[in-house]
Amino acid sequence: MPGKELSKQQLHKLLIESLDDAVKKHSKPGQVPLELQLTSPLPSKLRLYLYNVSSFREGDCKINVRLPDHREGNKYAPPDRGEDFLVVLGGYDEKYDVFAFWDDTLYDEYREVQLLTLKETTLKRGSVEGIATQFRDGGKGGETVIVADNSHLSEALRMRERLVQIRELLNDFLPPEWRDNSKQGQIIEHVVYAFLEKTDPDQPTHERRESAQEFIAAEQAVEIQAIQEMTGSQLWKEPGKEGYHREYFDPVLNAIESVWKSAGDQLKPTLDDILAETTVPELLDNLGTDSPERRTTVQDQIQRNQQLVDALKALYDHQCQVCNRRLQQRNGDGYSEVHHVRPLGDPHTGPDKQSNMLVLCPNHHADFDNGMIIIEPSTHEITHLYDERYTGKQLETTGWHELDNEHLEYHNTEICGFG
Ligand SMILES: [Zn+2]
Structure with a gap:
C-alpha cells in the first residue's frame, strides 16, 4: 500500500x-x-x-x-x-x-x-x-x-523525451502497422532506445543492434529470437522472408541515429520543433533548400545540408544505389558519395533536397556526372551506356528516400541528351 x-x-x-x-x-x-x-x-x-x-x-x-x-x-x-x-x-x-x-x-x-x-x-x-x-x-x-x-530522475526524464522522439521517427521509417500490436510497438521503441543509448557507437551497426536486442530480451525475460521476429519478418511481412533481415531494420537504426545526432547541440531546438509535426522526408527536405536566397547564413546552411547528406548515406549504409557496392575506410566506416540528380549550380539550379539526391560509389557518381547512366523516371530502370551489367536493373531506393521523377527527366534530357 x-x-x-x-x-x-x-x-x-x-x-x-x-x-x-x-x-x-x-x-x-x-x-x-x-x-x-x-x-x-x-x-x-x-x-x-x-x-x-x-x-x-x-x-x-x-x-x-x-x-x-x-x-x-x-x-x-x-x-x-x-x-x-x-x-x-x-x-x-x-x-x-x-x-x-x-x-x-x-x-x-x-x-x-x-x-x-x-x-x-x-x-x-x-x-x-x-x-x-x-x-x-x-x-x-x-x-x-x-x-x-x-x-x-534525470535519466528517467531523458528517457521519457527520447521515447517520444523515437516514436515520431519510427512512424516515418516503419510500415504503418508497426504499433498495431502494442507489445511489439513497445519492444521496437525500446530496442531503438537501447541501440542509441546503451551500445558503443564505434561498433558496427549489426553488432550494436544485436546487443540492443539482447538487452531488451533480458529485460523482458524473453528469447532473443522473439525480439528479432518483432523487428524482422513479423514487422515487414514479406512473403518467403522469415526471421531477421539486416537490410530492413539496420538502415532504419542508422538513419534514426543520424537524425538523432544532427539534432544535438546547437541545432537541437530547431530540429525538435520540426520533428514535432513533420514526417522524416519533410524534415530532411527542410534541412535542404529550394533556393539559395532563402538561406539564413552560409555556415548554417552548409551544416544543415551536411546533416541531410549524412542521413542519406546512413540510410543506405553507404551502399551504391546502382551497384550495391559498399566501399570502406580504414576505420571501418563505409564510404559513399551523394550526387545531385539535377545539378545545383547554374544553369541547372537543382534543389538541395533528398528528392534530388542519390547515394553512389565514386564510379557511378562519375557515370552520372558524365551522363552515362539513364534512369527511366516512372520505373527507375537503369540504362548504362557502356556497362551492360547494370542495364535493365532497377535503381535501389529505400525507406523515406523518395526521388522526384522530374529531376530524373531533367537528368535524362539535359545531362545525357536523351529524349
Ligand atoms: Zn556503384
Whole structure:
C-alpha cells in the first residue's frame, strides 16, 4: 500500500530538489502545472502535472489525473501542450520513494476522472534498481511507464523525451502497422532506445543492434529470437522472408541515429520543433533548400545540408544505389558519395533536397556526372551506356528516400541528351 499524500507544493519541491543542478529555472512550486527549464541533455522545457500515487486494485497503483480545465467543469480536457514543452504526467509514491512518468503523447485528452495505472511491482523494482520500466496497454498502442528513484530522475526524464522522439521517427521509417500490436510497438521503441543509448557507437551497426536486442530480451525475460521476429519478418511481412533481415531494420537504426545526432547541440531546438509535426522526408527536405536566397547564413546552411547528406548515406549504409557496392575506410566506416540528380549550380539550379539526391560509389557518381547512366523516371530502370551489367536493373531506393521523377527527366534530357 502506498504511503501518505503530499501537497502539490511538497511534490513540486521534492522533484525540484531531486533534480538539483539540472534545474535552470522553475515556476512557483504548488502552481499547476510545474514548469522547468533543464540543462542539456535533459528536456530543455518540461511541463509536469504531478500527483500522488495511490493504490487501485490488488497489485495495481494509479494517479488520478485532474487538470486545471477539469476544474472549470469540462468533462474532457487536454493538458497545456503549447510553447515547445515536453508534457509529462507523473506521480510520486511516498512508500517506495520513487517517481513514475506516463506518456502524455498517447492521449489527446483526459477524462475528468482518468486513472493512469501501473503495477506496484514496478514501483518496487524502481526503488531497488533505481530505474524500471513497465509496458502497459493504454493510450494509442500501449505505453511505457518509467519509474525512478531520486538519483535516477534525470535519466528517467531523458528517457521519457527520447521515447517520444523515437516514436515520431519510427512512424516515418516503419510500415504503418508497426504499433498495431502494442507489445511489439513497445519492444521496437525500446530496442531503438537501447541501440542509441546503451551500445558503443564505434561498433558496427549489426553488432550494436544485436546487443540492443539482447538487452531488451533480458529485460523482458524473453528469447532473443522473439525480439528479432518483432523487428524482422513479423514487422515487414514479406512473403518467403522469415526471421531477421539486416537490410530492413539496420538502415532504419542508422538513419534514426543520424537524425538523432544532427539534432544535438546547437541545432537541437530547431530540429525538435520540426520533428514535432513533420514526417522524416519533410524534415530532411527542410534541412535542404529550394533556393539559395532563402538561406539564413552560409555556415548554417552548409551544416544543415551536411546533416541531410549524412542521413542519406546512413540510410543506405553507404551502399551504391546502382551497384550495391559498399566501399570502406580504414576505420571501418563505409564510404559513399551523394550526387545531385539535377545539378545545383547554374544553369541547372537543382534543389538541395533528398528528392534530388542519390547515394553512389565514386564510379557511378562519375557515370552520372558524365551522363552515362539513364534512369527511366516512372520505373527507375537503369540504362548504362557502356556497362551492360547494370542495364535493365532497377535503381535501389529505400525507406523515406523518395526521388522526384522530374529531376530524373531533367537528368535524362539535359545531362545525357536523351529524349
Ligand atoms: Zn556503384
